[in-house]
Amino acid sequence: MRDFLRAGFVVVCLVLVLVQGVAAWNVTQLTMDSSKLVTRGTPVNVTGTIDFAPASGPDTTFDPSHELVLSTTLSDARWDLTLVVGGAENVQPAVHNNTTTLSGFILSYPKGTDESLKIRLTGKAPGTGVPCTSAGRTILLIQEYDARHSPVPGTSRALDTIILYDGSCINQSNEKRARLSDFRFYIDEKSALGINTTLAEVKYAEADALIKSATGRSSTQYMLAHQDLDAAQKAIDEGEVALDKAWAEKAVADAQVPINNTDAIIGWFKANSSTADDPQLPAIVAKREVAMSYLVTANDEIANGNYDLARLKAQEAYNKANESYTNGNSRNDRTEGSDHVFPLYITGCIIVTILLVIGIVWWRKQKGAKLE
Numbered sequence: 342m343r344d345f346l347r348a349g350f351v352v353v354c355l356v357l358v359l360v361q362g363v364a365a366w367n368v369t370q371l372t373m374d375s376s377k378l379v380t381r382g383t384p385v386n387v388t389g390t391i392d393f394a395p396a397s398g399p400d401t402t403f404d405p406s407h408e409l410v411l412s413t414t415l416s417d418a419r420w421d422l423t424l425v426v427g428g429a430e431n432v433q434p435a436v437h438n439n440t441t442t443l444s445g446f447i448l449s450y451p452k453g454t455d456e457s458l459k460i461r462l463t464g465k466a467p468g469t470g471v472p473c474t475s476a477g478r479t480i481l482l483i484q485e486y487d488a489r490h491s492p493v494p495g496t497s498r499a500l501d502t503i504i505l506y507d508g509s510c511i512n513q514s515n516e517k518r519a520r521l522s523d524f525r526f527y528i529d530e531k532s533a534l535g536i537n538t539t540l541a542e543v544k545y546a547e548a549d550a551l552i553k554s555a556t557g558r559s560s561t562q563y564m565l566a567h568q569d570l571d572a573a574q575k576a577i578d579e580g581e582v583a584l585d586k587a588w589a590e591k592a593v594a595d596a597q598v599p600i601n602n603t604d605a606i607i608g609w610f611k612a613n614s615s616t617a618d619d620p621q622l623p624a625i626v627a628k629r630e631v632a633m634s635y636l637v638t639a640n641d642e643i644a645n646g647n648y649d650l651a652r653l654k655a656q657e658a659y660n661k662a663n664e665s666y667t668n669g670n671s672r673n674d675r676t677e678g679s680d681h682v683f684p685l686y687i688t689g690c691i692i693v694t695i696l697l698v699i700g701i702v703w704w705r706k707q708k709g710a711k712l713e
Contacts, residue, residue, distance in 0.1 A: 366391050366392065366393045366394065366403065366409070366458075366485070366496075367391070367392050367394065368389060368390070368391055368483065368498045369390050369391070369392050370388070370389050370390040371387070371388075371389035371390075371460075371481070371498070371500050372387070372388055372389065373385060373386070373387050373480060373500060373502065374386040374387075374388075375502075378502070378503050378564065379466045379502060379503070379504060380466060380504070381465075381466055381467065381468045381504060382465050382466060383465065383466045384463070384464075384465055385415055385462075385463070385464055385465065385466055385480065385502075386461070386462070386463050387413075387460070387461070387462040387463075387480060387481050387500060388459075388460060388461050388462075389459075389460040389481070389500075390457055390458070390459055390460065391409075391457060391458040391460065391483070392456075392457045393448065393450075393454075393456040393457065393458070400451055400452040401449045401450065401451065401452060402448065402449060402450045402451070402452065402454055402456045403445055403448035403449045403450075403456075404445050404449070404487075405445040405446055405449040406445055406487070406488040407445045407485055407486060407487055407488065407493065408442055408443060408444050408445055408485070408486050408490075409442070409443045409445075409448060409483065409484075409485055409486075410440060410441075410442050410443075410483075410484050410485075410486060411440070411441050411442075411443075411460070411462075411481070411482070411483050412439060412440045412441075412481075412482045412484075413439055413440075413462055413464060413480060413481050413482070414439070414467050414478045414479060414480060415439070415462070415463075415464025415465060415466065415467065415480060416464055416465045416466075416467050417437075417464050417465050418437070418438065418439050418462065418463070418464040419435060419436070419437050419462070419463045419464065420435065420436040420437075420438070420441045420460075420461075420462055421433075421435050421460075421461040421462075421463075422436075422441070422443070422458060422459065422460060422461075423458070423459040424447070424448075424456070424457075424458055424459075425455075425456070425457045425458070425459060426450060426454060426455070426456050427454060427455055427456075428455065430459075443458070460481075462480075462481055466478075466502075466504050467504060468504070476503070476504055477501055477502070477503050477504075478501065478502060478503070478504050479499050479500070479501050480500045480501065480502050481499065481500040482497070482498070482499045482500075483497070483498040483499070484496060484497050484498075514552055514555050514556050514566075514570055517548075517552050517555075517570055517573050517574060517577075518552055520574070520577055521545070521548055521549060521552060521573070521577060524541075524545060524548070524577050524580060524581060525545060527541075527581065527584060528541050528542065528545060528580075528584065531584055531587070531588055534588075534591070535591060536584070536587050536588050536591045537587040537590070537591070538584060538587065540580070540583040540584075540587070541580045541581075541583050541584040541587070543580075544576045544577065544579050544580025544583060545576075545577075545580055547573075547576040548573040548574075548576035548577045548580070549573075551569045551570070551572050551573035551576065552569070552570070552573045554566075554569045555567075555569035555570045555573070582648075585648040585649070586643065586646075586648050588648065588652060589639070589642075589643050589648040589649075589651040589652045589655065590643060592639070592651070592652045592655035592656060592659075593636060593639050593640060593643070593651070593655045593658075595655070595659055596632070596635070596636050596639070596655045596656070596658040596659035596662060597636065599632075599659060599662035599663040599665075599666045600629065600632055600633060600636065600658070600662040602662075602666045602670075603625070603628075603629045603632075603662055603665045603666040603669055604629070606625070606666065606669035606670055607622070607625060607626060607629065607669065610622050610625075610669070621668065621669075624668070625665050625668050625669040626665075628661055628662075628664055628665035628668070629661075629662060629665045631661050632657075632658045632659075632661035632662035632665060633658070633662075635654050635655070635657045635658035635661060636654070636655065636658040638654045639651045639652075639654035639655040639658060642654060
């Protein structure tokens, strides 16, 4: 039994070796004369060499029923292929297309033949598909297909690169400049309402500097320009959030004013014995408490970053507190008015009494003078 398992293990190892040797070709060189970062429209030259080894089929360097397909994403692509067999070069007709195909009939030679394929691909880097962005592109793809035109597993080779936006995209920073202009209007509008715009101004200046940096970049600094524009957009977004927060905080501060005024009136009511048990006081206090609960909620929403909801709750707090203050202040005026009536009445009575006494004295003097 042990010998059987050992023999089976040897067979499996042989099968694995044979599977690894199925590939009939191998890319030994594949280079691009530019860096991995190129801009749209940049000329690109790719060179490479494919060496053919004996296939798993009978005595051929390449399966005659298969085909080798070379494709590219370059625009204005041109293929110049040279098949080298036994040291002799066989130049293939140039192909102006994104795809070129070599049949197995052309590539199939007797086993042991020294065969290779020299590749030269020229073209221009394609666009990214989305303005002002970068994207990965497969510049060259080599794939073997079987007789049913299905990809042969394990026979795909690719050369990838990253395509960046071209120089004209930097001029499209006008879009960011327009967004910055809208942000400027938003800041000025809120500043006129007394809202704190300090942090928003900082972010505005940051975004403005980044946009100017992007537009001032040289044609070889596309990636840096792209990073500048992204950072500018981030600064604008952060500035708008800061302005929304400051707006909510201003609404909370505004709502606190009538609450404080109401507290003063409630304190006056309680401090006077004639108004401490006023039947309207409980209603005034109740409305004040509702206003304060709205204000607490508004502060919680600010902490949670829900600035629109915070402003709504602050406005409700303001309305309820103002209502409470108006009711209390009206009652206060009436009370203060009645308190002043009595002193005025007493003063009037005293003045009338004094005048009456003076009149009587004067009348008596006049009467005494007549009797003499």
